[in-house]
Amino acid sequence: MYTKVMELNYWGSTTAKSAQYDEKTGEWTVVVERDGKEVVLRPKQLVLATGMSGKANVPTVEGQEIFKGEQQHSSQHPGPDAYAGKKVVVIGSNNSAHDICAALWEAGADVTMLQRSSTHIVKSDSLMEIGLGDLYSERAVQGGMTTRKADLIFASLPYRIMHEFQIPIYDKIREKDADFYAALEKAGFMLDFGDDDSGLFMKYLRRGSGYYIDVGACDLVIDGSIKLKSGVDVSHLTENAVVLKDGTELPADLVVYATGYGSMNGWAADLISREVADKVGKCWGLGSNTTKDPGPWEGEQRNMWKPTQQEALWFHGGNLHQSRHYSQYLSLQLKARQVGIDTPIYGMTKPQHLS
Numbered sequence: 541m542y543t544k545v546m547e548l549n550y551w552g553s554t555t556a557k558s559a560q561y562d563e564k565t566g567e568w569t570v571v572v573e574r575d576g577k578e579v580v581l582r583p584k585q586l587v588l589a590t591g592m593s594g595k596a597n598v599p600t601v602e603g604q605e606i607f608k609g610e611q612q613h614s615s616q617h618p619g620p621d622a623y624a625g626k627k628v629v630v631i632g633s634n635n636s637a638h639d640i641c642a643a644l645w646e647a648g649a650d651v652t653m654l655q656r657s658s659t660h661i662v663k664s665d666s667l668m669e670i671g672l673g674d675l676y677s678e679r680a681v682q683g684g685m686t687t688r689k690a691d692l693i694f695a696s697l698p699y700r701i702m703h704e705f706q707i708p709i710y711d712k713i714r715e716k717d718a719d720f721y722a723a724l725e726k727a728g729f730m731l732d733f734g735d736d737d738s739g740l741f742m743k744y745l746r747r748g749s750g751y752y753i754d755v756g757a758c759d760l761v762i763d764g765s766i767k768l769k770s771g772v773d774v775s776h777l778t779e780n781a782v783v784l785k786d787g788t789e790l791p792a793d794l795v796v797y798a799t800g801y802g803s804m805n806g807w808a809a810d811l812i813s814r815e816v817a818d819k820v821g822k823c824w825g826l827g828s829n830t831t832k833d834p835g836p837w838e839g840e841q842r843n844m845w846k847p848t849q850q851e852a853l854w855f856h857g858g859n860l861h862q863s864r865h866y867s868q869y870l871s872l873q874l875k876a877r878q879v880g881i882d883t884p885i886y887g888m889t890k891p892q893h894l895s
């Protein structure tokens with residue numbers, strides 16, 4: 541309905557297979573499969589909006605080939621229904637892991653979550669009330685706020701100082717939910733609030749991982765309904781179990797790799813070439829020199845919504861606020877090129893990291 545109302549030229553059931561750029565003609569050749577038939581498109585600009593949380597990061601674990609049960613990345617998880625009464629090991633302890641564990645437990649599976657390193661947890665209610673309530677809430681709307689205004693205000697704070705505004709929010713949340721955090725730690729869960737205690741949003745902007753917005757799964761960890769093994773890595777798989785480095789053997793019918801997603805330039809490697817993916821470099825992150833966001837400082841999100849080292853190649857992705865807000869700047873940049881407005885690029889950076 542959205543595509544109809546917005547009069548978008550939308551092709552469903554279509555997969556992009558490959559893309560090549562011709563420097564001389566300034567044109568892409570994009571091969572797509574539409575309803576089983578190959579179609580060649582020749583656009584001037586190519587936007588990869590293939591998901592910032594979409595390029596599955598699947599670890600290699602010794603014994604994967606001999607394990608007789610099912611193995612799937614969290615993005616392939618079909619939902620819990622087929623796993624009632626089954627033993628499931630979920631590797632990872634962030635958003636996907638929690639959501640999948642809770643759903644499996646509700647469906648009657650025996651679930652164990654493996655936590656290798658600490659995770660940032662924030663209760664959804666607290667995040668909405670203390671973190672976002674002034675911008676995105678019924679209260680905000682009553683005070684005259686609109687989504688558009690809220691998006692602009694959110695985007696108006698320079699990344700360089702954003703953490704300074706976030707730290708007090710998480711101090712408050714930690715105080716409010718002190719009993720909850722104590723109970724989680726008592727259950728053996730390893731917590732963090734980011735390298736500088738700036739919480740969820742900075743983790744999201746810097747590394748796009750390392751957190752769970754709690755909508756109930758934490759209570760299941762606290763009361764033991766979801767079993768937890770923390771602080772220990774997987775050693776290998778046997779035919780029917782996951783073996784941890786401390787020797788613990790967890791029998792399993794299903795292993796879910798809730799191990800997150802890779803950088804969006806991985807999509808460029810798949811569709812275009814490794815060479816172009818490396819030329820463009822890592823997407824996302826600010827260069828904050830915190831965990832999983834190596835420096836130097838970038839000042840903006842790497843390669844997102846702006847020109848990249850590959851002419852006529854763009855990346856779009858992120859959460860709903862970013863999609864609403866930054867898609868406007870991306871579309872303006874595309875429009876400017878389409879109508880031939882001069883578009884000099886300020887401070888184009890060289891990629892510092894491959895992916």
Ligand SMILES: Cc1cc2nc3c(=O)[nH]c(=O)nc-3n(C[C@H](O)[C@H](O)[C@H](O)COP(=O)(O)OP(=O)(O)OC[C@H]3O[C@@H](n4cnc5c(N)ncnc54)[C@H](O)[C@@H]3O)c2cc1C
Binds near residue numbers: 590592593859860861
């Ligand atoms: C567990 C989890 C929880 C999240 N929670 C929130 C939240 O609460 N709020 C929020 O704002 N955001 C959240 N996000 C972020 C979320 O990813 C975005 O909000 C939103 O889904 C991103 O939309 P997108 O269109 O950029 O990417 P996606 O939804 O990932 O869409 C990418 C699309 O590209 C398609 N595609 C990929 N390759 C090809 C190809 N070769 N040819 C054709 N099509 C292709 C895929 O099939 C997919 O449909 C969450 C993400 C995860 C993983």
